[in-house]
Amino acid sequence: MTVQYMPGFGNDFETESLPGALPQGQNSPQQPAYGLYAEQLSGSPFTAPRGTNERSWLYRIRPSVKHTGRFKAISFEEWKSAPNVNDHQLALGQLRWDPTPIPNRETDFLAGVRTMTTAGDVQGQAGMAAHIYAFNISMVDEYFFNADGELMLVPQEGGVRLKTEMGIIEIEPGEIAVMPRGMIFQVELMDGPARGYMCENYGAKFTLPDRGPIGANCLANPRDFKTPVAWYEEKEKPCRLFVKWCGQFHVTEIGHSPLDVVAWHGNYAPYKYDLSTFSPVGAILFDHPDPSIFTVLTAPSGEEGTANIDFVIFPPRWMVAEHTFRPPWYHRNIMSEFMGLIKGQYDAKEEGFLPGGASLHNMMLPHGPDAFGFEKASHGELKPVKLEETMAFMFETRFPQHLTRYAAETDTLQENYIDCWKDLKKRFNGTPEGDWS
Known part of the structure; x- marks a missing residue:
């Protein structure tokens, strides 16, 4: 399938994958078209000011309460959340790492996340975590959402396909994608093993910075942020949904794909951005x-x-x-x-x-x-x-x-990163010119 995108950042927009699936003039009709269920996904408090109020209406095959069963705890040992302190003996210092190797054994996206740093408090919804991901197989019949914050993916090697509730996003090195808090998605490889970086934002969502004296133009422009068009997966087979909530992981067994949104409208959606713009x-x-x-x-x-x-x-x-x-x-x-x-x-x-x-x-x-x-x-x-x-x-x-x-x-x-500054020498010799030899 050819993935299409429509522009938008902070705008209200609409998309449907079947004609007439999106109701007009109201959000929750008594009997939505195609036998769909109307459901709202909110990314802000209901009473947030209009400029920061974020929500989308989803019209889906099953309501999301049918996408969860009985949860059981599960662990991804290398994915950590803040506060995560005093679990090593390394002293304070400036630090640098070589690239993380691609795994030798079969590893999907969730198993391939390695947390490097944590900051703030995930339960207080402040701070972040910096991760590196490296994986070599796609997620199959497995899905994920993060209740702790939004996720920014920054590919470095290999492209990834993000199948989300609201459509498909493909990103390659030089692009980024942001998955909103609570968005269900699945990660596939596009062209071989993948490696990259990921920022987990516990706090207020990412937005465009004010330009101040720069004025109306330059930096990142809203029109260059792309959101997906509606796409759905009608798959009736055993699937698993993983959830990250307050730093803990849980999994539930379901009998179908949770990516079943046929149409949607609103301003709470995943998006991608090409850094070259x-x-x-x-x-x-x-x-x-x-x-x-x-x-x-x-x-x-x-x-x-x-x-x-x-x-x-x-x-x-x-x-x-x-x-x-x-x-x-x-x-x-x-x-x-x-x-x-x-x-x-x-x-x-x-x-x-x-x-x-x-x-x-x-x-x-x-x-x-x-x-x-x-x-x-x-x-x-x-x-x-x-x-x-x-x-x-x-x-x-x-x-x-x-x-x-x-x-x-x-x-x-x-271990020798600090040595990169050892040859900086004293140049002061009491004269205005200094010693620049």
């Missing part, structure tokens, strides 16, 4: 601007200007600033930064930070370009340069990110 802005004379100008999506906290999570990317772009140290400056800040590399090189660390790898710089821990990057940026000719074939990103949060035991003990942890 992000329009970066930057300094066109001197100095290096804050990385906040590269924010694609933000999950706000209760404090204005302080995000529960920012999703930030560092895409291909021109560097033109004069009399300027162009890479990110050395800094300490209150935000905690989990970073990944989708492809190419990151300009501040061209060595050691590999596609599929990750780094963590927690709140108030200093970080910045390695010694090689510093030397290159300090002595290079400041002519216009285009950074190409690169894509890095950050999951940045106001909360400290606590390592999991897996992240602290995995073989991919680079």
Whole structure:
């Protein structure tokens, strides 16, 4: 089947896979067409202000109460939730990891999730978790929804097909997808084994950041976010539905597919975004601007200007600033930064930070370009340069990110990462010119 998309972000839209399945003029007719059931899926409190009120009406073969039976507890040992503290002996520090290997044994998406960090409190609906996924088989007759938060998938290797209650979304490296809290979905491989990153957002949902003085254009534009058209699966055979709720996993046996929504309308839906459509802005004379100008999506906290999570990317772009140290400056800040590399090189660390790898710089821990990057940026000719074939990103949060035991003990942890700064030398010699030899 050819998957189609329609644009929308924060808009109310409608789609049907059978003609006349979507009622007009009312949401819950006495007898919906095709013998369907009307059901509302709410992503916000009923009384939320109109601008933040999110809900969709689903017209489905069975109501979702028929998609659950008796639950039993189940465990996915490497998928952790906050608070998850003091389960390893690794001391505080700046950290970096090599890419997580693709599993040798058969592993589906749920079994392939490895939590790297957790922050905040899943039961308090604040904070996040940063995961890496790596799997080599599709989910078959198995489905999942996460009651703890929305999930952002960031593929790094291999495409994935997300079959959801509201349609099908396909994403490849260079794209992202967001599954709303409570959305039932299934993950299939598109072209071989897959690896990538995933942000689990416990707090307020992702939205577009305010542009402020930037104005009406640039950064991520609403028209580039795509939601799926209606699609349904009428499958009558034993299936299993997995649920994550308050950090625990449960499974129930059902006799059919839960992806049975024939039509829907509303503004609570999964979506995808092509990172190449992000329009970066930057300094066109001197100095290096804050990385906040590269924010694609933000999950706000209760404090204005302080995000529960920012999703930030560092895409291909021109560097033109004069009399300027162009890479990110050395800094300490209150935000905690989990970073990944989708492809190419990151300009501040061209060595050691590999596609599929990750780094963590927690709140108030200093970080910045390695010694090689510093030397290159300090002595290079400041002519216009285009950074190409690169894509890095950050999951940045106001909360400290606590390592999991897996992240602290995995073989991919680079024990010598701190050495990337050891060759930064003292250049102060009491003269205005310093020692730049």
